[in-house]
Amino acid sequence: MRRNLFIILGVALVVIAGLAGWLVQTAGGTVAIRDLRFEGANGTLMSALLYVPRTATAKTPAPGILAVHGYINSRETQSGFAIELARRGYVVLALDQTGHGYSDPPAFANGFGGPDGLKYLRSLDIVDKSNIGLEGHSMGGWTFLAAAAVMKDDYKSAVLEGSSTGAPFAAEGSPTWPRNLALVYSRYDEFSQLMWSVPRAADVTKSDKLKKVFGTDADIVPGKIYGSIADGTARALFTPVTTHPGDHISNSAIGYAIDWFGQTLTGAKSLPTSNQIWVWKELSTLVGFVGFVFFLLGMGGVLLRTKTFSRLAGPVPAPKPLTGPVWWIAAAVSAAIPVVFFYLFMTLGAGVKASWFFPQTITSQIMVWALMNGAIFLVLFLVWHFVTAAAQGANAGTYGLVESDKVGWGRIGLDAVYAIAVVFAGYLLLVCADYFFKIDFRFWVLALKPISSLQLGIFLRYLLPFAAFFLISSLTLHAQYRLPGAGAWARYFANMGIMAGGFLVFLLLEYIVLFARGSLLNANQPLNTIVAIQFLPLMIVASIFSTWFYEKTGRVYAGAFVNALFVTWYIVAGQAIQFPL
Numbered sequence: 001m002r003r004n005l006f007i008i009l010g011v012a013l014v015v016i017a018g019l020a021g022w023l024v025q026t027a028g029g030t031v032a033i034r035d036l037r038f039e040g041a042n043g044t045l046m047s048a049l050l051y052v053p054r055t056a057t058a059k060t061p062a063p064g065i066l067a068v069h070g071y072i073n074s075r076e077t078q079s080g081f082a083i084e085l086a087r088r089g090y091v092v093l094a095l096d097q098t099g100h101g102y103s104d105p106p107a108f109a110n111g112f113g114g115p116d117g118l119k120y121l122r123s124l125d126i127v128d129k130s131n132i133g134l135e136g137h138s139m140g141g142w143t144f145l146a147a148a149a150v151m152k153d154d155y156k157s158a159v160l161e162g163s164s165t166g167a168p169f170a171a172e173g174s175p176t177w178p179r180n181l182a183l184v185y186s187r188y189d190e191f192s193q194l195m196w197s198v199p200r201a202a203d204v205t206k207s208d209k210l211k212k213v214f215g216t217d218a219d220i221v222p223g224k225i226y227g228s229i230a231d232g233t234a235r236a237l238f239t240p241v242t243t244h245p246g247d248h249i250s251n252s253a254i255g256y257a258i259d260w261f262g263q264t265l266t267g268a269k270s271l272p273t274s275n276q277i278w279v280w281k282e283l284s285t286l287v288g289f290v291g292f293v294f295f296l297l298g299m300g301g302v303l304l305r306t307k308t309f310s311r312l313a314g315p316v317p318a319p320k321p322l323t324g325p326v327w328w329i330a331a332a333v334s335a336a337i338p339v340v341f342f343y344l345f346m347t348l349g350a351g352v353k354a355s356w357f358f359p360q361t362i363t364s365q366i367m368v369w370a371l372m373n374g375a376i377f378l379v380l381f382l383v384w385h386f387v388t389a390a391a392q393g394a395n396a397g398t399y400g401l402v403e404s405d406k407v408g409w410g411r412i413g414l415d416a417v418y419a420i421a422v423v424f425a426g427y428l429l430l431v432c433a434d435y436f437f438k439i440d441f442r443f444w445v446l447a448l449k450p451i452s453s454l455q456l457g458i459f460l461r462y463l464l465p466f467a468a469f470f471l472i473s474s475l476t477l478h479a480q481y482r483l484p485g486a487g488a489w490a491r492y493f494a495n496m497g498i499m500a501g502g503f504l505v506f507l508l509l510e511y512i513v514l515f516a517r518g519s520l521l522n523a524n525q526p527l528n529t530i531v532a533i534q535f536l537p538l539m540i541v542a543s544i545f546s547t548w549f550y551e552k553t554g555r556v557y558a559g560a561f562v563n564a565l566f567v568t569w570y571i572v573a574g575q576a577i578q579f580p581l
Contacts, residue, residue: 099577
């Protein structure tokens with residue numbers, strides 16, 4: 001049993017996460033969650049989660065809410081809002097924008113899918129057509145504004161979370177449109193210049209664009225209601241103390257939406273705004289993610305004991321790594337390089353135009369970042385090898401590249417099959433969690449979702465570049481930086497530091513500056529900075545996989561292949577598709 005401990009622990013954590021997540025998001029079974037597909041404009045297949053309170057029936061229709069995520073997110077990102085609104089009696093349609101999640105590409109098409117979402121919500125006989133609210137975060141606000149622009153009388157109130165009117169693709173706001181509008185704009189939102197043309201989010205009260213929407217020349221007073229709810233001209237600004245992505249995990253940001261819909265719509269259940277349970281679902285799905293990691297490690301161990309893969313198990317080669325102060329200097333440089341060039345390489349990647357082969361803009365940017373870093377690390381490794389290591393007797397066998405002085409292509413192929421088997425087993429675990437409990441593995445911006453058939457094809461196109469990066473990463477990590485004689489904790493934490501430490505320092509600098517002065521250190525890079533948040537947990541997990549599989553097989557390939565499969569899946573399943581496939 002001890003040999004299977006990680007598998008047992010992984011499954012147990014996922015089951016606990018699933019049960020807890022299901023109980024929270026269904027409010028103890030009083031809310032049904034339906035996974036929907038429906039046809040939108042131009043034959044576009046749209047995806048959504050529909051939260052249906054038990055009290056919503058054709059005889060007793062309930063108020064409805066269209067809830068929409070932001071750019072490069074998906075329907076599950078709005079679960080905090082959906083959970084709290086549904087348990088208060090609202091029917092909530094959490095929409096996947098076009099080109100996001102499971103909705104057909106391309107992104108931005110058909111008004112982001114907003115008109116289709118509102119039309120579908122209004123088609124439900126369990127929804128009170130005279131009591132519909134619109135809620136959207138970031139680009140999700142522009143999504144519902146696209147619907148409100150063409151369906152002017154088909155909703156009653158709206159909440160923009162970290163969003164704006166008059167931004168790219170969104171119609172200009174006025175004192176009478178959108179109807180009964182609340183703006184929840186956090187004090188440390190990273191997109192203040194894009195959204196409201198002010199240098200700091202704290203200055204949103206002075207925004208001329210916002211004053212135009214509120215119909216005043218004076219600075220906006222947070223919390224004050226302007227206009228009239230009865231006339232549909234009500235306006236209010238709320239400023240929770242958080243960031244742009246922080247809106248999703250903020251009791252205040254979610255609470256302001258609850259309050260506004262409570263004031264502007266009728267028919268909902270009265271619950272105190274402070275009565276919020278969504279956080280337990282977030283924590284549950286985080287436990288599921290941790291369980292997934294343990295499960296993959298355990299599955300790797302189990303498969304190595306089978307007849308098919310037992311020949312992959314082997315001792316770690318005697319290393320000839322860097323030592324002493326040179327190790328610390330080189331490790332610090334390796335940790336720094338990915339973040340020192342982060343903005344540069346992400347900007348270069350933005351030049352890769354979305355195409356049939358590489359249809360995801362952000363994924364292409366990350367791919368360019370990975371390839372450029374891989375090239376730098378490979379050059380530094382080769383310099384070290386030929387200048388120092390080779391003279392000390394280091395060779396391909398020492399580095400875990402060959403066995404018995406032979407490349408062993410057959411074994412490398414078996415490493416690839418082994419990695420596929422390990423990751424596919426983890427994928428099946430996620431599919432089961434989704435099927436039985438309607439959860440994925442996530443916390444905040446970290447999200448691992450089942451992949452669609454369309455995304456599978458995209459995954460295969462991006463896989464090789466990421467495999468190249470992780471092969472080079474595995475080579476340098478275990479050849480140059482291995483700590484012979486060190487304990488397991490020291491080895492794992494050292495590798496975490498090398499792969500993820502730079503991102504920890506980078507994000508601390510950016511956000512310490514943000515909270516100190518009100519804008520990021522690199523204020524012109526808000527999107528890339530938010531994308532970088534995910535790099536920290538991903539690189540920690542990648543370092544664990546790389547170290548564990550290297551020490552089980554004595555070679556660099558299995559861990560690199562597992563990481564390539566896992567990270568490519570993670571990125572592709574969570575990104576927008578900009579090309580019309």
